[in-house]
Every structure is written in C-alpha cells, then in structure tokens.
Amino acid sequence: MAYLKQQRPEKVTVPSLRASKERGERLVCLTAYDYPTARIVDEAGTDIILVGDSVGNVVLGYDTTVPVTLDEMVRHTRAVRRGTERALLVADMPYGSYHTGADDAVRAALRLVKEGGAEAVKLEGGRARVETVGRLVAEEIPVMGHIGLTPQSVNKLGGFRLQGKTAEAARALVEDARALEAAGAFALVLEVVPREIARIVTASVSIPTIGIGAGEHCDAQVLVIHDLLGLSFSPTRPRFVRQYADLRAQMTEAISRFAEDVRGGAYPAENESYPLPREAAAELEAAPISTEGDAGVERP
Numbered sequence: 001m002a003y004l005k006q007q008r009p010e011k012v013t014v015p016s017l018r019a020s021k022e023r024g025e026r027l028v029c030l031t032a033y034d035y036p037t038a039r040i041v042d043e044a045g046t047d048i049i050l051v052g053d054s055v056g057n058v059v060l061g062y063d064t065t066v067p068v069t070l071d072e073m074v075r076h077t078r079a080v081r082r083g084t085e086r087a088l089l090v091a092d093m094p095y096g097s098y099h100t101g102a103d104d105a106v107r108a109a110l111r112l113v114k115e116g117g118a119e120a121v122k123l124e125g126g127r128a129r130v131e132t133v134g135r136l137v138a139e140e141i142p143v144m145g146h147i148g149l150t151p152q153s154v155n156k157l158g159g160f161r162l163q164g165k166t167a168e169a170a171r172a173l174v175e176d177a178r179a180l181e182a183a184g185a186f187a188l189v190l191e192v193v194p195r196e197i198a199r200i201v202t203a204s205v206s207i208p209t210i211g212i213g214a215g216e217h218c219d220a221q222v223l224v225i226h227d228l229l230g231l232s233f234s235p236t237r238p239r240f241v242r243q244y245a246d247l248r249a250q251m252t253e254a255i256s257r258f259a260e261d262v263r264g265g266a267y268p269a270e271n272e273s274y275p276l277p278r279e280a281a282a283e284l285e286a287a288p289i290s291t292e293g294d295a296g297v298e299r300p
Helices: 014-022 035-043 070-082 102-114 127-138 151-157 167-183 195-204 225-229 247-264 278-286
Strands: 027-031 048-051 088-092 120-122 143-148 187-191 209-212 220-223
Touching (some): 048 070, 048 220, 070 102, 102 120, 102 127, 127 143, 167 187, 187 195
Parallel strands (some): 027 048, 027 220, 048 088, 088 120, 143 187
C-alpha cells in the first residue's frame, strides 16, 4: 500500500511574513541560543526564531545586554542555525556593532549572515537608525527594527521602564515605525509600550509588528524562551511574561535524585553498565590480574 509522503510545513521567509499580516494570521516568535533549543522551538512550529542579545542575561550571566560581543552573537547564531529548518532565523546586532557608521554595521551584519547563518538581523532604535537600515537593506540584508523599550539603551533610559506613556511619545513611536518601514525594515519589535499605542503603530504600517509587553494587537508575539520555561533567575517577573513550565524546579529535582542515587549506591544499576564478554571473563578467571598495584615487581 502506498502512503502519501507527509508534507513539510512551508519555510517562513521575509516576504511570507508580510503576506501573513495581510491574511490576518498571528505569528509566533521565540528566542533560542543553542542547537537543542533551536531544534525543539523549530519543530514545535515557531515562525520566527530570534537569537537575541538577551543571551547575555539568560545564558552568559551578564546584568544587561550591553557587554554582549559580536563574536558571541555569531557563535550562538551558528549553533541555532544547525537546529533550524522552517522558522525564519533572525540575529540581534549587539551593542556597538552598528553605532559607528553604516560601513561597520554592514561588516557586522555580514558576519551574522555569512558565519552565523542568519537570514535577517535586528537592531534597536527608530529614526536615528534609518540610514543604517537603508544601507543594510541596499546590501540585501533583511532588517527587523526594534522600538519602544530598547534594552541596549538601558544606561540612557535609567532602567527598563514602560515607553510611550504620553501622547507626544506615542506620536514619536508611530513616526519611528513609519520611518523604519520606509527605510526597508520588514518587521518591527514593539517592546513594553501601552497596548493602545501598539494597536495604533500596528495599524500605521504594512509590515508585521512583534510585541513583547505591547498587548494583543500586534501581529506576532515574542518571549524569551527561558522566561517561558521558568529557567530565569530574575527575582521579579515582568508583567508580560506568562510562564508555561517550571523547568528550573524540575531540573533541580532531577539532579538531586541523581546525586542521592549516586551517594547511596543506587546508580548505576547492573543493567546500566556493560558486562565483560564471556571469553575475556574466562581468561581472566584462569589468570587473574593482580589488584595489588606493582606488588611483586622487583625494584632496582
């Protein structure tokens, strides 16, 4: 009997994202920083995988994203690339990689694409980044914008706070979004802005908006995978984080059980080790190996 070959889900691309917005489809975006996580996230049907500079906070132990280097981003992007097939792979451009001019930005982005395997890059900032975005797009490097709360600006902002709280700030966000779209950005992350403002921004541009702490009106939603799975060590949880699992507690329990079994002699069991082949066992029984070290050996 012949069986129909299972059809693989269609590859997500930069052009397909705009088509998804036009059809009113909601998209899913998650971060990943290594091969096994990327495999799981991709096979679960995620549309966009972001190798975020949040790797600094959740993997590398930094307090902010500011110390993350381009080399670190390339390394983690390359690992995620090996585990990603369907999702669109986007890599963050770390702080300092695009702040010194368009030429430097192109060089950094090319490394993320050529060495890391990214299909697009993301950078933070609004109208101030228009020239850089335009240059990257001219070099055929797809760019995702990021406005609202921009974590790389933490020193300027004085912390991680809600953005766009005034009518003037809201208008500025809309202008930023339109300027980035005009420069060629194919999507926009809106981070920690009032849901009403995110709705206006989403309606003001034809490219998809990706919300994180921006309410339900965005075209897509993104979370840091460690927050979603309960692997965060932060003492507080942002309002927008919905934790779907508590892997930290499960991992702690599993490791504690392993340690207890080892210390109590319950691990490894007989069926968890390998027996010696019969022939070798018979040979050793006939001529046992001394367990006395070098006892019996003449010393000079």
